[in-house]
Amino acid sequence: MFAPEIDNLTGTIRVSALHALAYCERLFYLEEVEELYTQNPEVFAGRRLHAELEKQEGEDWEELFLESAELGLRGKVDALRERNGQVIPYEHKRGKAAQDSQNKPEAWESDRLQILAYAYLLEYSLKVTIPEGRIRYHADNVLVKVSVDDLGRHLVRDAINRANTLRNSPLRPPVTTNERLCTRCSLAPVCLPEEARLNHDREWKPIRLFPEDDDRPIIHVLEPGASVGRTGEQLKISRRDQPVEVLPVQQTGQVVLHSFSQISTQALHFCADQGIGVHFVSGGGRYVGSFDSRQGSIHRRIRQYAALTDEGLCLELSKQLVTCRGQSQRKFLMRSARNKEHPSLKDAIRQLKVMLKQVPRAHSLASLLGMEGNMAALYFGAFSHILSSDLPPELHFFGRNRRPPRDCCNALLSFGYALLLKDVMNAILTVGLEPALGFYHQPRTQAPPLALDLMEIFRVPLVDMPVVASLNRGQWSSSEDFEKRGEAVWLNDVGRKKFIKIYESRKQESWKHPITQYSLTYRRLLELEVRLLEKTWNGEGNLFAQIAVR
Numbered sequence: 001m002f003a004p005e006i007d008n009l010t011g012t013i014r015v016s017a018l019h020a021l022a023y024c025e026r027l028f029y030l031e032e033v034e035e036l037y038t039q040n041p042e043v044f045a046g047r048r049l050h051a052e053l054e055k056q057e058g059e060d061w062e063e064l065f066l067e068s069a070e071l072g073l074r075g076k077v078d079a080l081r082e083r084n085g086q087v088i089p090y091e092h093k094r095g096k097a098a099q100d101s102q103n104k105p106e107a108w109e110s111d112r113l114q115i116l117a118y119a120y121l122l123e124y125s126l127k128v129t130i131p132e133g134r135i136r137y138h139a140d141n142v143l144v145k146v147s148v149d150d151l152g153r154h155l156v157r158d159a160i161n162r163a164n165t166l167r168n169s170p171l172r173p174p175v176t177t178n179e180r181l182c183t184r185c186s187l188a189p190v191c192l193p194e195e196a197r198l199n200h201d202r203e204w205k206p207i208r209l210f211p212e213d214d215d216r217p218i219i220h221v222l223e224p225g226a227s228v229g230r231t232g233e234q235l236k237i238s239r240r241d242q243p244v245e246v247l248p249v250q251q252t253g254q255v256v257l258h259s260f261s262q263i264s265t266q267a268l269h270f271c272a273d274q275g276i277g278v279h280f281v282s283g284g285g286r287y288v289g290s291f292d293s294r295q296g297s298i299h300r301r302i303r304q305y306a307a308l309t310d311e312g313l314c315l316e317l318s319k320q321l322v323t324c325r326g327q328s329q330r331k332f333l334m335r336s337a338r339n340k341e342h343p344s345l346k347d348a349i350r351q352l353k354v355m356l357k358q359v360p361r362a363h364s365l366a367s368l369l370g371m372e373g374n375m376a377a378l379y380f381g382a383f384s385h386i387l388s389s390d391l392p393p394e395l396h397f398f399g400r401n402r403r404p405p406r407d408c409c410n411a412l413l414s415f416g417y418a419l420l421l422k423d424v425m426n427a428i429l430t431v432g433l434e435p436a437l438g439f440y441h442q443p444r445t446q447a448p449p450l451a452l453d454l455m456e457i458f459r460v461p462l463v464d465m466p467v468v469a470s471l472n473r474g475q476w477s478s479s480e481d482f483e484k485r486g487e488a489v490w491l492n493d494v495g496r497k498k499f500i501k502i503y504e505s506r507k508q509e510s511w512k513h514p515i516t517q518y519s520l521t522y523r524r525l526l527e528l529e530v531r532l533l534e535k536t537w538n539g540e541g542n543l544f545a546q547i548a549v550r
Protein backbone atom coordinates (compact mmCIF):
# COMPACT_ATOMS: atom_id res chain seq x y z
CA MET A 1 0.00 0.00 0.00
CA PHE A 2 1.23 3.51 -0.69
CA ALA A 3 -0.28 6.90 -0.20
CA PRO A 4 -0.87 9.18 -3.18
CA GLU A 5 0.54 12.67 -3.13
CA ILE A 6 -1.88 15.12 -1.66
CA ASP A 7 -1.99 18.86 -1.65
CA ASN A 8 -1.61 19.88 1.97
CA LEU A 9 -3.47 23.08 1.28
CA THR A 10 -6.64 21.25 0.33
CA GLY A 11 -6.60 18.74 3.22
CA THR A 12 -8.27 15.35 3.30
CA ILE A 13 -11.18 14.34 1.11
CA ARG A 14 -14.40 12.90 2.52
CA VAL A 15 -15.12 9.35 1.40
CA SER A 16 -18.67 10.47 0.58
CA ALA A 17 -17.15 13.07 -1.76
CA LEU A 18 -15.48 10.21 -3.65
CA HIS A 19 -18.95 8.69 -3.97
CA ALA A 20 -20.08 11.94 -5.63
CA LEU A 21 -16.96 11.89 -7.83
CA ALA A 22 -17.75 8.40 -9.11
CA TYR A 23 -21.35 9.44 -9.73
CA CYS A 24 -20.44 12.57 -11.70
CA GLU A 25 -17.29 14.70 -11.63
CA ARG A 26 -19.32 17.84 -11.92
CA LEU A 27 -21.36 16.88 -8.85
CA PHE A 28 -18.12 16.44 -6.90
CA TYR A 29 -16.91 19.85 -8.08
CA LEU A 30 -20.16 21.65 -7.26
CA GLU A 31 -20.24 20.19 -3.76
CA GLU A 32 -16.59 20.13 -2.77
CA VAL A 33 -15.18 23.12 -4.59
CA GLU A 34 -18.13 25.45 -5.01
CA GLU A 35 -19.72 24.33 -1.72
CA LEU A 36 -23.17 24.00 -3.21
CA TYR A 37 -25.45 21.68 -1.35
CA THR A 38 -29.16 21.20 -1.69
CA GLN A 39 -31.32 19.29 0.69
CA ASN A 40 -33.87 17.46 -1.40
CA PRO A 41 -36.23 14.75 -0.03
CA GLU A 42 -33.76 11.95 -0.99
CA VAL A 43 -30.97 13.58 1.02
CA PHE A 44 -33.25 13.92 4.06
CA ALA A 45 -34.46 10.32 3.65
CA GLY A 46 -30.86 9.05 3.49
CA ARG A 47 -30.04 10.89 6.70
CA ARG A 48 -33.17 9.52 8.38
CA LEU A 49 -32.16 5.98 7.43
CA HIS A 50 -28.78 6.41 9.09
CA ALA A 51 -30.32 7.94 12.19
CA GLU A 52 -32.82 5.07 12.49
CA LEU A 53 -30.10 2.49 12.01
CA GLU A 54 -28.02 4.10 14.71
CA LYS A 55 -30.94 3.61 17.10
CA GLN A 56 -31.69 0.03 16.01
CA GLU A 57 -28.21 -1.36 15.87
CA GLY A 58 -27.65 -1.08 19.64
CA GLU A 59 -24.52 -2.82 20.81
CA ASP A 60 -23.56 -4.11 17.36
CA TRP A 61 -23.15 -0.60 16.10
CA GLU A 62 -19.59 0.60 15.88
CA GLU A 63 -19.62 3.84 14.01
CA LEU A 64 -16.07 4.98 13.48
CA PHE A 65 -14.63 8.25 12.26
CA LEU A 66 -11.24 7.88 10.57
CA GLU A 67 -8.87 10.34 8.98
CA SER A 68 -5.51 9.82 7.33
CA ALA A 69 -3.55 12.89 6.23
CA GLU A 70 -1.08 10.60 4.49
CA LEU A 71 -3.79 8.96 2.46
CA GLY A 72 -5.67 12.25 2.05
CA LEU A 73 -8.94 10.68 3.11
CA ARG A 74 -11.43 10.89 5.95
CA GLY A 75 -14.84 9.39 6.62
CA LYS A 76 -17.34 7.90 9.00
CA VAL A 77 -17.95 4.19 8.45
CA ASP A 78 -21.66 3.34 8.78
CA ALA A 79 -21.00 0.15 10.76
CA LEU A 80 -18.20 -2.28 11.48
CA ARG A 81 -18.73 -5.96 12.26
CA GLU A 82 -16.35 -8.72 13.16
CA ARG A 83 -16.91 -11.89 11.10
CA ASN A 84 -14.63 -14.92 11.55
CA GLY A 85 -12.01 -12.73 13.17
CA GLN A 86 -12.03 -10.18 10.34
CA VAL A 87 -13.26 -6.62 10.35
CA ILE A 88 -15.95 -5.89 7.74
CA PRO A 89 -17.20 -2.35 6.98
CA TYR A 90 -20.89 -1.95 6.15
CA GLU A 91 -22.62 0.75 4.18
CA HIS A 92 -26.41 1.26 4.09
CA LYS A 93 -28.26 2.56 1.04
CA ARG A 94 -31.92 3.45 0.80
CA GLY A 95 -32.34 2.47 -2.85
CA LYS A 96 -32.14 -0.76 -4.84
CA ALA A 97 -28.99 -2.57 -5.90
CA ALA A 98 -27.78 -2.52 -9.51
CA GLN A 99 -28.01 -5.73 -11.57
CA ASP A 100 -25.32 -7.49 -13.54
CA SER A 101 -25.81 -9.13 -16.96
CA GLN A 102 -27.36 -12.18 -15.27
CA ASN A 103 -29.75 -10.00 -13.28
CA LYS A 104 -27.86 -10.67 -10.08
CA PRO A 105 -27.63 -7.79 -7.60
CA GLU A 106 -24.38 -5.89 -7.57
CA ALA A 107 -23.15 -2.59 -6.19
CA TRP A 108 -23.50 0.63 -8.14
CA GLU A 109 -20.13 1.95 -9.29
CA SER A 110 -20.19 4.94 -6.92
CA ASP A 111 -21.26 2.76 -3.95
CA ARG A 112 -18.49 0.29 -4.77
CA LEU A 113 -15.87 3.03 -4.75
CA GLN A 114 -17.25 4.33 -1.45
CA ILE A 115 -17.04 0.99 0.40
CA LEU A 116 -13.60 0.33 -1.11
CA ALA A 117 -12.46 3.72 0.16
CA TYR A 118 -13.74 2.95 3.66
CA ALA A 119 -11.95 -0.40 3.57
CA TYR A 120 -8.72 1.21 2.39
CA LEU A 121 -8.97 3.90 5.07
CA LEU A 122 -9.52 1.21 7.71
CA GLU A 123 -6.55 -0.81 6.47
CA TYR A 124 -4.39 2.25 6.53
CA SER A 125 -5.50 3.48 9.95
CA LEU A 126 -5.84 0.16 11.83
CA LYS A 127 -3.00 -1.63 10.03
CA VAL A 128 -5.20 -4.64 9.29
CA THR A 129 -6.21 -6.30 6.03
CA ILE A 130 -9.87 -5.91 5.09
CA PRO A 131 -11.05 -8.74 2.81
CA GLU A 132 -14.38 -7.24 1.81
CA GLY A 133 -16.96 -4.55 2.40
CA ARG A 134 -20.74 -5.02 2.40
CA ILE A 135 -23.54 -2.79 1.19
CA ARG A 136 -27.13 -3.27 2.29
CA TYR A 137 -29.69 -1.94 -0.21
CA HIS A 138 -32.79 -1.40 1.86
CA ALA A 139 -35.33 -0.91 -0.95
CA ASP A 140 -34.91 -4.53 -2.09
CA ASN A 141 -33.32 -5.82 1.13
CA VAL A 142 -30.24 -7.11 -0.64
CA LEU A 143 -26.76 -7.45 0.80
CA VAL A 144 -23.97 -7.04 -1.76
CA LYS A 145 -20.40 -8.07 -0.96
CA VAL A 146 -17.50 -6.14 -2.51
CA SER A 147 -14.06 -7.79 -2.50
CA VAL A 148 -11.18 -5.59 -1.49
CA ASP A 149 -8.18 -6.34 -3.72
CA ASP A 150 -5.28 -4.42 -5.23
CA LEU A 151 -7.39 -3.35 -8.18
CA GLY A 152 -9.90 -1.82 -5.78
CA ARG A 153 -7.13 -0.05 -3.84
CA HIS A 154 -5.80 1.36 -7.10
CA LEU A 155 -9.25 2.59 -7.93
CA VAL A 156 -9.40 4.49 -4.64
CA ARG A 157 -5.93 6.01 -5.12
CA ASP A 158 -6.81 7.14 -8.64
CA ALA A 159 -10.04 8.68 -7.37
CA ILE A 160 -8.20 10.61 -4.62
CA ASN A 161 -5.72 11.95 -7.16
CA ARG A 162 -8.48 12.95 -9.54
CA ALA A 163 -10.39 14.64 -6.71
CA ASN A 164 -7.31 16.66 -5.77
CA THR A 165 -6.80 17.71 -9.38
CA LEU A 166 -10.37 18.94 -9.57
CA ARG A 167 -10.08 20.75 -6.25
CA ASN A 168 -7.22 22.79 -7.64
CA SER A 169 -8.98 23.59 -10.91
CA PRO A 170 -10.90 26.84 -11.40
CA LEU A 171 -13.12 25.22 -14.06
CA ARG A 172 -16.34 23.31 -13.55
CA PRO A 173 -16.28 19.93 -15.32
CA PRO A 174 -18.89 19.58 -18.09
CA VAL A 175 -22.28 17.96 -17.47
CA THR A 176 -22.33 14.18 -17.59
CA THR A 177 -23.10 12.43 -20.87
CA ASN A 178 -25.34 10.00 -18.96
CA GLU A 179 -28.44 12.14 -18.60
CA ARG A 180 -30.23 9.49 -16.52
CA LEU A 181 -27.92 10.36 -13.62
CA CYS A 182 -29.21 13.92 -13.64
CA THR A 183 -32.83 13.00 -12.97
CA ARG A 184 -31.79 11.66 -9.55
CA CYS A 185 -29.14 14.26 -8.78
CA SER A 186 -29.80 16.58 -5.85
CA LEU A 187 -27.88 19.40 -7.54
CA ALA A 188 -29.70 19.33 -10.87
CA PRO A 189 -31.57 22.60 -10.06
CA VAL A 190 -28.28 24.49 -9.75
CA CYS A 191 -26.31 22.53 -12.34
CA LEU A 192 -28.97 22.87 -15.07
CA PRO A 193 -27.61 20.03 -17.21
CA GLU A 194 -30.56 19.99 -19.62
CA GLU A 195 -30.05 23.66 -20.45
CA ALA A 196 -26.36 22.97 -21.19
CA ARG A 197 -27.36 20.10 -23.51
CA LEU A 198 -29.93 22.29 -25.23
CA ASN A 199 -27.28 24.85 -25.91
CA HIS A 200 -25.09 22.30 -27.66
CA ASP A 201 -27.98 20.74 -29.53
CA ARG A 202 -30.90 23.02 -30.33
CA GLU A 203 -33.03 19.96 -31.21
CA TRP A 204 -32.67 18.70 -27.63
CA LYS A 205 -35.98 18.50 -25.77
CA PRO A 206 -35.02 19.41 -22.22
CA ILE A 207 -36.92 18.06 -19.28
CA ARG A 208 -37.46 20.44 -16.42
CA LEU A 209 -35.12 19.62 -13.53
CA PHE A 210 -35.45 23.16 -12.20
CA PRO A 211 -38.37 23.39 -9.73
CA GLU A 212 -41.43 25.00 -11.32
CA ASP A 213 -42.42 26.94 -8.24
CA ASP A 214 -41.32 28.03 -4.82
CA ASP A 215 -44.37 28.19 -2.60
CA ARG A 216 -42.60 29.37 0.55
CA PRO A 217 -44.25 32.69 1.39
CA ILE A 218 -42.32 35.94 1.25
CA ILE A 219 -42.95 37.66 4.56
CA HIS A 220 -43.30 41.43 4.32
CA VAL A 221 -43.10 43.11 7.73
CA LEU A 222 -44.66 46.49 7.11
CA GLU A 223 -45.62 47.76 10.52
CA PRO A 224 -43.17 50.20 12.18
CA GLY A 225 -42.08 48.78 15.54
CA ALA A 226 -42.72 45.17 14.47
CA SER A 227 -39.87 42.79 15.17
CA VAL A 228 -38.67 39.45 13.84
CA GLY A 229 -37.01 37.06 16.28
CA ARG A 230 -36.16 33.41 16.57
CA THR A 231 -37.79 30.76 18.69
CA GLY A 232 -36.26 27.30 18.31
CA GLU A 233 -36.36 26.36 14.64
CA GLN A 234 -38.96 29.01 13.85
CA LEU A 235 -39.16 32.70 13.18
CA LYS A 236 -41.56 34.76 15.24
CA ILE A 237 -43.01 38.09 14.25
CA SER A 238 -44.25 40.42 16.97
CA ARG A 239 -46.49 43.26 15.89
CA ARG A 240 -48.03 45.90 18.12
CA ASP A 241 -51.49 44.91 19.43
CA GLN A 242 -51.45 41.63 17.50
CA PRO A 243 -50.81 38.02 18.53
CA VAL A 244 -47.28 36.78 17.82
CA GLU A 245 -47.01 35.01 14.45
CA VAL A 246 -44.76 31.92 14.36
CA LEU A 247 -43.37 30.68 11.04
CA PRO A 248 -41.70 27.31 10.54
CA VAL A 249 -38.46 27.80 8.68
CA GLN A 250 -39.57 25.58 5.77
CA GLN A 251 -42.44 28.00 5.19
CA THR A 252 -40.37 31.12 4.75
CA GLY A 253 -38.81 32.18 1.45
CA GLN A 254 -37.67 35.69 2.35
CA VAL A 255 -38.14 38.22 5.12
CA VAL A 256 -38.63 41.78 3.86
CA LEU A 257 -38.41 44.47 6.52
CA HIS A 258 -40.11 47.69 5.52
CA SER A 259 -39.74 51.03 7.23
CA PHE A 260 -38.38 50.70 10.79
CA SER A 261 -39.30 47.11 11.58
CA GLN A 262 -36.54 45.18 13.36
CA ILE A 263 -34.83 41.81 13.20
CA SER A 264 -32.78 40.22 15.98
CA THR A 265 -29.19 39.05 15.51
CA GLN A 266 -30.30 35.49 16.32
CA ALA A 267 -32.97 35.63 13.64
CA LEU A 268 -30.50 37.09 11.15
CA HIS A 269 -28.00 34.29 11.77
CA PHE A 270 -30.78 31.72 11.55
CA CYS A 271 -31.99 33.12 8.21
CA ALA A 272 -28.43 33.05 6.85
CA ASP A 273 -28.04 29.41 7.93
CA GLN A 274 -31.32 28.43 6.36
CA GLY A 275 -30.85 30.32 3.10
CA ILE A 276 -33.71 32.72 3.80
CA GLY A 277 -33.11 36.11 2.16
CA VAL A 278 -33.42 39.16 4.41
CA HIS A 279 -34.04 42.49 2.71
CA PHE A 280 -34.71 46.06 3.78
CA VAL A 281 -37.05 48.57 2.11
CA SER A 282 -37.45 52.14 3.38
CA GLY A 283 -40.76 53.59 4.52
CA GLY A 284 -40.80 55.61 1.30
CA GLY A 285 -40.59 52.42 -0.74
CA ARG A 286 -36.89 52.53 -1.68
CA TYR A 287 -34.80 49.36 -1.71
CA VAL A 288 -32.19 49.84 1.02
CA GLY A 289 -30.17 46.62 0.94
CA SER A 290 -29.96 42.90 1.65
CA PHE A 291 -28.22 40.81 4.26
CA ASP A 292 -25.35 39.18 2.39
CA SER A 293 -23.66 36.50 4.45
CA ARG A 294 -21.24 35.66 1.59
CA GLN A 295 -21.49 31.95 2.09
CA GLY A 296 -20.05 29.52 -0.42
CA SER A 297 -16.93 29.40 -2.46
CA ILE A 298 -15.09 32.25 -4.11
CA HIS A 299 -14.78 30.30 -7.39
CA ARG A 300 -18.05 31.56 -8.82
CA ARG A 301 -17.03 35.16 -8.17
CA ILE A 302 -13.55 34.65 -9.60
CA ARG A 303 -15.07 33.35 -12.85
CA GLN A 304 -17.48 36.30 -12.85
CA TYR A 305 -14.61 38.81 -12.41
CA ALA A 306 -12.67 37.14 -15.20
CA ALA A 307 -15.64 37.17 -17.56
CA LEU A 308 -16.96 40.64 -16.86
CA THR A 309 -13.63 42.34 -17.37
CA ASP A 310 -13.92 41.21 -21.00
CA GLU A 311 -15.38 44.22 -22.81
CA GLY A 312 -16.51 42.17 -25.79
CA LEU A 313 -18.55 39.81 -23.61
CA CYS A 314 -20.04 42.74 -21.67
CA LEU A 315 -21.17 44.37 -24.92
CA GLU A 316 -22.76 41.15 -26.24
CA LEU A 317 -24.61 40.53 -22.97
CA SER A 318 -25.76 44.15 -22.88
CA LYS A 319 -27.15 43.89 -26.42
CA GLN A 320 -29.14 40.82 -25.39
CA LEU A 321 -30.44 42.67 -22.36
CA VAL A 322 -31.46 45.80 -24.26
CA THR A 323 -33.11 43.68 -26.96
CA CYS A 324 -34.97 41.67 -24.34
CA ARG A 325 -36.34 44.74 -22.59
CA GLY A 326 -37.10 46.58 -25.83
CA GLN A 327 -39.01 43.59 -27.22
CA SER A 328 -41.03 43.31 -24.04
CA GLN A 329 -41.84 47.02 -24.14
CA ARG A 330 -42.91 46.80 -27.78
CA LYS A 331 -44.98 43.67 -27.32
CA PHE A 332 -46.69 45.09 -24.27
CA LEU A 333 -47.64 48.22 -26.23
CA MET A 334 -48.84 46.01 -29.12
CA ARG A 335 -50.99 43.92 -26.79
CA SER A 336 -52.47 47.03 -25.23
CA ALA A 337 -53.00 48.66 -28.63
CA ARG A 338 -55.34 45.93 -29.90
CA ASN A 339 -58.47 47.82 -28.89
CA LYS A 340 -57.05 51.29 -29.36
CA GLU A 341 -56.52 53.36 -32.44
CA HIS A 342 -54.24 56.02 -31.01
CA PRO A 343 -51.82 57.14 -33.76
CA SER A 344 -48.91 57.95 -31.41
CA LEU A 345 -49.20 54.48 -29.84
CA LYS A 346 -48.94 52.83 -33.27
CA ASP A 347 -46.10 55.15 -34.15
CA ALA A 348 -44.15 54.23 -30.99
CA ILE A 349 -44.59 50.53 -31.79
CA ARG A 350 -43.30 51.08 -35.31
CA GLN A 351 -40.30 53.13 -34.17
CA LEU A 352 -39.40 50.62 -31.48
CA LYS A 353 -39.25 47.95 -34.18
CA VAL A 354 -36.81 50.06 -36.19
CA MET A 355 -34.63 50.74 -33.14
CA LEU A 356 -34.56 47.11 -32.06
CA LYS A 357 -33.00 46.25 -35.44
CA GLN A 358 -30.15 48.66 -34.68
CA VAL A 359 -29.24 47.15 -31.30
CA PRO A 360 -27.12 44.25 -32.66
CA ARG A 361 -25.03 46.82 -34.55
CA ALA A 362 -24.10 48.85 -31.43
CA HIS A 363 -20.31 49.04 -31.19
CA SER A 364 -19.98 50.33 -27.64
CA LEU A 365 -21.84 50.44 -24.34
CA ALA A 366 -22.21 54.20 -24.75
CA SER A 367 -24.06 53.84 -28.08
CA LEU A 368 -26.19 51.08 -26.58
CA LEU A 369 -27.11 53.31 -23.64
CA GLY A 370 -28.20 55.94 -26.14
CA MET A 371 -30.41 53.45 -28.01
CA GLU A 372 -31.90 52.17 -24.78
CA GLY A 373 -32.64 55.72 -23.62
CA ASN A 374 -34.44 56.44 -26.91
CA MET A 375 -36.50 53.28 -26.64
CA ALA A 376 -37.43 54.07 -23.03
CA ALA A 377 -38.50 57.58 -24.10
CA LEU A 378 -40.73 56.10 -26.84
CA TYR A 379 -42.21 53.51 -24.50
CA PHE A 380 -43.00 55.89 -21.67
CA GLY A 381 -44.15 58.45 -24.21
CA ALA A 382 -46.85 55.98 -25.29
CA PHE A 383 -47.54 54.68 -21.78
CA SER A 384 -50.43 57.05 -21.10
CA HIS A 385 -52.27 55.69 -24.18
CA ILE A 386 -52.48 52.18 -22.76
CA LEU A 387 -54.20 53.39 -19.59
CA SER A 388 -57.98 53.45 -19.47
CA SER A 389 -59.58 56.75 -20.47
CA ASP A 390 -61.93 56.24 -17.50
CA LEU A 391 -59.12 56.80 -15.00
CA PRO A 392 -59.45 59.93 -12.86
CA PRO A 393 -56.87 62.57 -13.86
CA GLU A 394 -54.90 62.19 -10.59
CA LEU A 395 -54.15 58.56 -11.50
CA HIS A 396 -53.06 59.29 -15.05
CA PHE A 397 -49.50 59.15 -16.36
CA PHE A 398 -47.77 62.30 -17.58
CA GLY A 399 -44.22 61.01 -18.03
CA ARG A 400 -41.78 59.04 -15.96
CA ASN A 401 -40.42 60.78 -12.88
CA ARG A 402 -38.66 59.34 -9.85
CA ARG A 403 -36.49 60.03 -6.82
CA PRO A 404 -39.01 60.95 -5.59
CA PRO A 405 -42.06 60.02 -7.68
CA ARG A 406 -44.32 63.01 -8.09
CA ASP A 407 -47.64 61.37 -8.98
CA CYS A 408 -49.59 58.22 -8.14
CA CYS A 409 -48.71 56.28 -11.30
CA ASN A 410 -44.98 56.90 -10.84
CA ALA A 411 -45.28 56.00 -7.14
CA LEU A 412 -46.66 52.61 -8.21
CA LEU A 413 -43.90 52.06 -10.77
CA SER A 414 -41.15 53.12 -8.35
CA PHE A 415 -42.36 50.88 -5.54
CA GLY A 416 -42.69 48.01 -8.01
CA TYR A 417 -39.12 48.50 -9.28
CA ALA A 418 -37.87 48.61 -5.67
CA LEU A 419 -39.52 45.25 -4.93
CA LEU A 420 -38.15 43.88 -8.19
CA LEU A 421 -34.63 45.06 -7.33
CA LYS A 422 -34.99 43.28 -3.99
CA ASP A 423 -36.05 40.05 -5.72
CA VAL A 424 -33.25 40.22 -8.27
CA MET A 425 -30.78 40.76 -5.42
CA ASN A 426 -32.26 37.74 -3.67
CA ALA A 427 -31.67 35.63 -6.79
CA ILE A 428 -28.09 36.93 -7.23
CA LEU A 429 -27.22 36.17 -3.62
CA THR A 430 -28.85 32.74 -3.85
CA VAL A 431 -26.71 31.88 -6.88
CA GLY A 432 -23.63 33.36 -5.18
CA LEU A 433 -22.58 36.02 -7.69
CA GLU A 434 -21.14 39.43 -6.89
CA PRO A 435 -23.94 42.02 -7.20
CA ALA A 436 -21.49 44.94 -7.48
CA LEU A 437 -20.01 43.66 -10.73
CA GLY A 438 -22.33 44.02 -13.69
CA PHE A 439 -21.82 44.12 -17.44
CA TYR A 440 -24.05 47.01 -18.54
CA HIS A 441 -24.86 49.44 -15.73
CA GLN A 442 -21.95 51.33 -14.27
CA PRO A 443 -21.47 51.63 -10.51
CA ARG A 444 -22.85 55.13 -10.13
CA THR A 445 -25.70 54.87 -7.66
CA GLN A 446 -25.84 52.83 -4.51
CA ALA A 447 -27.83 50.13 -6.38
CA PRO A 448 -25.70 47.10 -7.32
CA PRO A 449 -24.96 47.16 -11.09
CA LEU A 450 -25.55 43.45 -11.72
CA ALA A 451 -28.96 43.70 -10.07
CA LEU A 452 -29.80 46.74 -12.21
CA ASP A 453 -28.72 44.77 -15.29
CA LEU A 454 -30.90 41.77 -14.51
CA MET A 455 -33.87 43.94 -13.56
CA GLU A 456 -34.17 45.03 -17.18
CA ILE A 457 -35.52 41.62 -18.14
CA PHE A 458 -38.35 41.78 -15.64
CA ARG A 459 -39.43 45.42 -15.51
CA VAL A 460 -42.22 45.04 -18.06
CA PRO A 461 -43.69 41.66 -17.09
CA LEU A 462 -43.39 42.00 -13.31
CA VAL A 463 -44.05 45.69 -12.73
CA ASP A 464 -45.36 47.64 -15.75
CA MET A 465 -47.97 45.07 -16.73
CA PRO A 466 -49.53 44.57 -13.28
CA VAL A 467 -49.44 48.34 -12.64
CA VAL A 468 -51.33 49.07 -15.87
CA ALA A 469 -53.75 46.18 -15.35
CA SER A 470 -54.55 47.18 -11.77
CA LEU A 471 -55.02 50.84 -12.74
CA ASN A 472 -57.30 49.89 -15.64
CA ARG A 473 -59.30 47.61 -13.33
CA GLY A 474 -59.92 50.59 -11.06
CA GLN A 475 -58.05 49.11 -8.08
CA TRP A 476 -56.41 52.35 -6.97
CA SER A 477 -57.72 55.41 -5.20
CA SER A 478 -55.53 58.50 -4.97
CA SER A 479 -57.06 59.46 -1.61
CA GLU A 480 -57.05 56.05 0.07
CA ASP A 481 -53.83 54.46 -1.19
CA PHE A 482 -51.34 57.33 -1.48
CA GLU A 483 -49.94 60.15 0.58
CA LYS A 484 -48.33 63.37 -0.52
CA ARG A 485 -45.28 64.83 1.21
CA GLY A 486 -44.30 68.08 -0.45
CA GLU A 487 -43.61 67.27 -4.09
CA ALA A 488 -43.33 63.54 -3.41
CA VAL A 489 -46.13 60.99 -3.70
CA TRP A 490 -45.80 57.65 -1.87
CA LEU A 491 -47.99 54.67 -1.34
CA ASN A 492 -49.36 54.69 2.20
CA ASP A 493 -49.63 51.55 4.40
CA VAL A 494 -52.90 50.48 2.76
CA GLY A 495 -51.49 51.08 -0.72
CA ARG A 496 -48.25 49.21 -0.04
CA LYS A 497 -50.14 46.18 1.27
CA LYS A 498 -52.34 46.23 -1.80
CA PHE A 499 -49.39 46.59 -4.15
CA ILE A 500 -47.45 43.76 -2.48
CA LYS A 501 -50.44 41.46 -2.93
CA ILE A 502 -50.72 42.30 -6.64
CA TYR A 503 -46.95 41.98 -7.20
CA GLU A 504 -46.53 38.70 -5.31
CA SER A 505 -49.47 37.11 -7.08
CA ARG A 506 -48.02 38.19 -10.45
CA LYS A 507 -44.76 36.44 -9.53
CA GLN A 508 -46.65 33.23 -8.86
CA GLU A 509 -48.08 33.17 -12.40
CA SER A 510 -46.69 30.41 -14.56
CA TRP A 511 -44.91 31.16 -17.79
CA LYS A 512 -43.52 28.98 -20.56
CA HIS A 513 -39.89 29.66 -21.39
CA PRO A 514 -39.63 30.15 -25.19
CA ILE A 515 -36.30 28.31 -25.53
CA THR A 516 -36.39 25.58 -22.88
CA GLN A 517 -40.12 25.11 -23.53
CA TYR A 518 -40.93 24.28 -19.93
CA SER A 519 -43.19 26.24 -17.61
CA LEU A 520 -42.20 27.86 -14.38
CA THR A 521 -43.36 30.77 -12.27
CA TYR A 522 -41.87 34.24 -12.66
CA ARG A 523 -40.54 33.85 -9.14
CA ARG A 524 -38.45 30.87 -10.24
CA LEU A 525 -37.60 32.55 -13.53
CA LEU A 526 -35.73 35.27 -11.62
CA GLU A 527 -33.27 32.68 -10.30
CA LEU A 528 -33.17 30.75 -13.58
CA GLU A 529 -32.04 33.87 -15.47
CA VAL A 530 -29.18 34.44 -13.02
CA ARG A 531 -28.09 30.83 -13.44
CA LEU A 532 -28.34 31.09 -17.23
CA LEU A 533 -26.25 34.26 -17.12
CA GLU A 534 -23.57 32.42 -15.15
CA LYS A 535 -23.61 29.66 -17.77
CA THR A 536 -22.56 32.15 -20.45
CA TRP A 537 -19.11 32.51 -18.87
CA ASN A 538 -18.89 28.88 -17.81
CA GLY A 539 -18.72 27.88 -21.46
CA GLU A 540 -22.21 26.40 -21.38
CA GLY A 541 -23.83 28.49 -24.04
CA ASN A 542 -26.03 31.48 -24.06
CA LEU A 543 -29.67 31.07 -23.17
CA PHE A 544 -29.65 34.25 -21.10
CA ALA A 545 -32.26 37.02 -21.64
CA GLN A 546 -34.10 35.16 -24.37
CA ILE A 547 -37.52 35.91 -22.96
CA ALA A 548 -39.99 38.58 -23.98
CA VAL A 549 -43.60 39.34 -23.21
CA ARG A 550 -45.89 37.50 -25.59
Ligand code: SF4
Binds near residue numbers: 030
Ligand atom coordinates in the same frame (compact mmCIF):
# COMPACT_ATOMS: atom_id res chain seq x y z
S1 SF4 B 1 -27.20 17.28 -12.66
FE1 SF4 B 1 -26.15 15.74 -13.90
S2 SF4 B 1 -24.35 16.80 -14.71
FE2 SF4 B 1 -25.11 18.03 -13.02
S3 SF4 B 1 -23.98 17.39 -11.25
FE3 SF4 B 1 -25.84 16.19 -11.27
S4 SF4 B 1 -25.37 14.33 -12.38
FE4 SF4 B 1 -23.73 15.79 -12.81
